[in-house]
Amino acid sequence: MSARGKAGTTREDKRARTLVTPEGLALPITIAPRASRAGALIIDVMIIVFGLVVFRLLMSWIAQGLLAGTMLDPDQLSGGALEFLGIVYVLIVFATWYGYFLVQELGPRGATLGKRMVGIRIAARGQARLTPEAVIARNLLRDIEIFYPLITLLILTVAAQTGEPVGALGWVLAGWFLLFLLFPFFNRDALRAGDVVAGTWVVERPRTKLASVLSVQGAVAAEGASEVTGARYQFGDAELSIYGERELQTLERMLRDAPDEALHAVHATICRKIGWDPGAGDERAFLEAFYGQLRAKLEADLRFGKRKADKFS
Amino acid sequence: MKAPIISSWFGRGQVEASPDIESATLRSDRFRLEREGDWKRLEAILVRMEKGGLRRIADDDLIALPALYRTAASSLSVARETSLDAATLSYLEGLVQRAWFQVYGPRQGFLRWLRSFIFGGWSRAVRELWLDICIALFVMVAGTVVGWLLVAQDESWYYRLYPGRMGDPRQPGASREELLQVIGHDEGAAGLAGFAAQLFSNNSGVCILAFALGFAFGIPSLMLLVHNTAMLGALLWLYDGQGLIVDLAGWLSVHGTTELFGILLSGAAGLHIGRAMAFPGKLPVLGSAAAAGRRSAVVMVGVVIMMIVAALLEAFPRQLVTDTGSRFVIGGSMLVFWLAYFILYRPAPQAGDAA
Numbered sequence: 204m205s206a207r208g209k210a211g212t213t214r215e216d217k218r219a220r221t222l223v224t225p226e227g228l229a230l231p232i233t234i235a236p237r238a239s240r241a242g243a244l245i246i247d248v249m250i251i252v253f254g255l256v257v258f259r260l261l262m263s264w265i266a267q268g269l270l271a272g273t274m275l276d277p278d279q280l281s282g283g284a285l286e287f288l289g290i291v292y293v294l295i296v297f298a299t300w301y302g303y304f305l306v307q308e309l310g311p312r313g314a315t316l317g318k319r320m321v322g323i324r325i326a327a328r329g330q331a332r333l334t335p336e337a338v339i340a341r342n343l344l345r346d347i348e349i350f351y352p353l354i355t356l357l358i359l360t361v362a363a364q365t366g367e368p369v370g371a372l373g374w375v376l377a378g379w380f381l382l383f384l385l386f387p388f389f390n391r392d393a394l395r396a397g398d399v400v401a402g403t404w405v406v407e408r409p410r411t412k413l414a415s416v417l418s419v420q421g422a423v424a425a426e427g428a429s430e431v432t433g434a435r436y437q438f439g440d441a442e443l444s445i446y447g448e449r450e451l452q453t454l455e456r457m458l459r460d461a462p463d464e465a466l467h468a469v470h471a472t473i474c475r476k477i478g479w480d481p482g483a484g485d486e487r488a489f490l491e492a493f494y495g496q497l498r499a500k501l502e503a504d505l506r507f508g509k510r511k512a513d514k515f516s
Numbered sequence: 517m518k519a520p521i522i523s524s525w526f527g528r529g530q531v532e533a534s535p536d537i538e539s540a541t542l543r544s545d546r547f548r549l550e551r552e553g554d555w556k557r558l559e560a561i562l563v564r565m566e567k568g569g570l571r572r573i574a575d576d577d578l579i580a581l582p583a584l585y586r587t588a589a590s591s592l593s594v595a596r597e598t599s600l601d602a603a604t605l606s607y608l609e610g611l612v613q614r615a616w617f618q619v620y621g622p623r624q625g626f627l628r629w630l631r632s633f634i635f636g637g638w639s640r641a642v643r644e645l646w647l648d649i650c651i652a653l654f655v656m657v658a659g660t661v662v663g664w665l666l667v668a669q670d671e672s673w674y675y676r677l678y679p680g681r682m683g684d685p686r687q688p689g690a691s692r693e694e695l696l697q698v699i700g701h702d703e704g705a706a707g708l709a710g711f712a713a714q715l716f717s718n719n720s721g722v723c724i725l726a727f728a729l730g731f732a733f734g735i736p737s738l739m740l741l742v743h744n745t746a747m748l749g750a751l752l753w754l755y756d757g758q759g760l761i762v763d764l765a766g767w768l769s770v771h772g773t774t775e776l777f778g779i780l781l782s783g784a785a786g787l788h789i790g791r792a793m794a795f796p797g798k799l800p801v802l803g804s805a806a807a808a809g810r811r812s813a814v815v816m817v818g819v820v821i822m823m824i825v826a827a828l829l830e831a832f833p834r835q836l837v838t839d840t841g842s843r844f845v846i847g848g849s850m851l852v853f854w855l856a857y858f859i860l861y862r863p864a865p866q867a868g869d870a871a
Contacts, residue, residue: 222613225620228589230613297720309626311566311618326617328806333622335629337806340813347728396731400789401813402806409610413556414603416549418542452602459603495541498600502544505598 220392220406223330233407235323237393240405244349246317251303255296262288304342309335314408324408328392337401344397352380414459423495429488436492442477443500449513451501454494458487466490544599551591555611558584562614585615633817636863641814643858648784648791652741656780659742663749677750692758719775720823723782727789727816734790741783766840769847771830777854778822785812785819822854 218234266288307315313333314324325341327333359373387393392404417423428435457469466486473493474481501511540546561577561584592608599605642649666673722744729736748768755764792808793801833846 222616224589224612224616226586226589228593228612230616231609232613306626309622309629311621313617313621324617328802332620334810335622335626336810336813338622339817340809343724343813343816344728344731346724347731351725399802399805400731400809402803402810409606409613411603411607411610413552413559413607416540416545417601418540418545419536423541448600451600455602498544499542501600502542502598505600 218393225330232326234393235321235405235407237387239321239323240318240387240393243315243317243321243323246320247303247315250316251299255299258295259292262292301342304345305338308338308342318405319408322408322410323405325403326406328398328402328404331402333403337403339401341397341401341403344395344400348383348386348396349380352376352383356380417455417458417491418495418498420491423491429485429492432485432488434485434488436489436496438477438493438496440500442479443497444511445476445514446497447511447513447516448501451494451497454490454497458490458494463487544595544601547595547598548601548604551587554584554587555591555608558588558615559611562611562618565618566614581615582619585612585619588612588615633814636861637814638818639858639861641811642781642818644811645781645784645788645815648788649780652738652780652784652787655738655741655783656745656776659745660749660752662742663746664753665749666746667750667753674750674754677747692760695755695758695760719778719827720820723778723819723823724816726779726782727786727812727819730786730789730812731793732790733794734787737783737786737790741779744779763840766843766847769851770833770837770843771826771847773847773851774822774829774854775826777851778819778826781815781822782819785815788812825850 218236220232220234222230222232224230304315308325312319312324313326318324325333325338327337356373356376359376363373383396387395392398394404398404454469457465461469463486467483470486470489471481473479473490504511540549557577558581561573561581564572588608589612592605592612595601595605595608663677667677722740726737726740729740752761752764755761789805789808789812792804796804799807829846829850833843837843837846
């Protein structure tokens with residue numbers, strides 16, 4: 204489990220970047236994984252295509268209504284009305300294709316619907332402000348990266364099946380398509396060509412809720428006294444100087460989220476480490492008391508400039 | 517996520533009651549409890565801003581936003597030095613980051629940007645690309661000449677440049693009447709609007725292609741320009757053979773001054789990016805590409821607008837006005853308009869314009 208955890212953290216570390224605000228505060232941000240960006244794009248394209256198909260059906264329904272209005276005689280059909288429908292359709296397709304991404308990414312969330320679903324957003328690289336120009340540039344390039352080669356390849360495939368000579372063009376296009384598709388894999392920040400040109404990157408959107416205060420509940424608040432047994436856990440300096448900040452924060456996560464069975468194992472491990480005899484039945488109170496006193500000690504040291512990163516330091 | 521949404525319904529400051537500060541045994545938790553009211557108020561404002569922009573936010577919340585942002589930022593830097601509560605730290609990091617995106621986020625929505633774009637931003641961006649425009653113009657003129665010369669030397673080039681569709685009379689050996697008929701007028705206005713919409717969608721696609729291809733150091737953009745103008749040169753040669761070149765020029769000029777100008781600009785925009793990547797100067801390549809990309813993206817939005825105008829001109833006046841003189845007047849005045857707009861129109865940049 205620890206090996207898996209370690210692999211996970213290194214992968215996280217690889218995507219971690221630091222953003223310095225104008226106030227000089229360093230904020231950690233995380234580059235969005237390539238998989239979730241691909242997922243977001245697929246969701247967005249599906250939304251657009253589905254919307255346009257529905258719109259198309261609506262239009263043909265209106266056109267049928269027009270035809271019915273002329274007693275099903277096509278000669279009587281007013282050309283203007285059908286033509287108007289055609290224009291509206293072409294313009295709507297164009298506006299949807301470009302407007303969908305532009306308007307949403309310029310909004311306060313900096314993300315399209317698909318990006319919001321997978322929890323990512325776009326941001327300007329470095330400390331710059333995201334500008335409309337950047338959003339436009341990155342979205343215009345998406346066409347050349349993916350959709351033009353894809354559509355041309357489809358047309359070529361159809362042409363090849365009907366027996367027309369296609370030549371090397373298919374391979375050139377496939378290479379072009381692959382070049383841009385794999386572009387994010389060949390740079391550290393997972394930038395696609397549009398990101399390079401626009402000066403943007405895609406980052407994860409933080410979604411942390413404010414968790415409850417641990418030191419007002421349970422044995423942390425009661426200064427080590429257990430509500431279940433009434434026993435009072437007091438740890439000495441030697442016992443508290445074994446663990447460091449990393450273990451403290453792991454324990455904090457366990458206390459907040461972990462089920463009781465997991466706490467039993469932690470309880471046994473800590474007791475063995477500090478040389479106590481593990482009892483049973485009062486694990487949570489023990490751990491809470493230990494957490495509270497360890498944190499009080501480490502934070503007191505912190506105020507004097509002493510940090511203990513983990514149990515090895 | 518529930519708590520801030522619900523609390524946002526009850527106005528500012530009305531967040532759920534925090535535990536008593538004195539009950540916390542740890543000093544860092546007392547620090548947190550003293551300040552978390554501000555944090556939660558900031559979060560509630562942020563949630564509302566992310567949802568619906570600035571309209572739904574009370575004025576005093578908006579005024580408080582920068583101060584709340586700085587409070588949270590300073591809380592974070594203090595907490596990093598005094599608190600070992602991982603949950604609070606990661607909450608604060610997320611909160612400050614979200615606030616940063618809002619406080620320093622895009623200042624304008626799309627519509628406000630569009631307004632500043634039309635009144636000054638567009639022509640400024642075009643002027644910034646002057647060198648690329650000169651290069652692209654040279655390439656286009658050269659492409660036209662090359663197309664003409666190629667076809668003049670060997671007629672078979674015409675079919676390569678202009679793969680004729682069946683029934684298209686514009687082929688070498690066509691009679692004067694056939695050629696004239698193409699550039700004459702259609703039977704009335706029926707179908708023209710649909711034609712215009714198709715043209716627009718098609719032409720702006722070509723322009724966006726020319727722009728985006730600039731990514732490969734600008735060379736494909738130039739090749740696209742040469743190819744398109746060589747077709748033009750071949751067409752000019754064909755009509756010149758029958759002494760119709762003035763009529764053809766008039767027919768083309770109605771929309772061509774706008775359309776060719778748009779193609780010129782998109783080729784120049786692509787070239788601008790390519791040039792910035794090939795010769796980044798003092799900037800790092802990525803920074804240079806990003807700066808060039810933003811400048812030329814502005815030009816590209818303008819090109820799409822020009823394509824709308826060109827398609828309208830192509831569909832209506834070109835097909836309805838048959839007199840060569842009037843066609844030249846329309847095309848020439850469009851050219852004068854664009855040149856005046858790009859070169860002479862120089863309003864002072866307003867404060868708050870995207871730089």
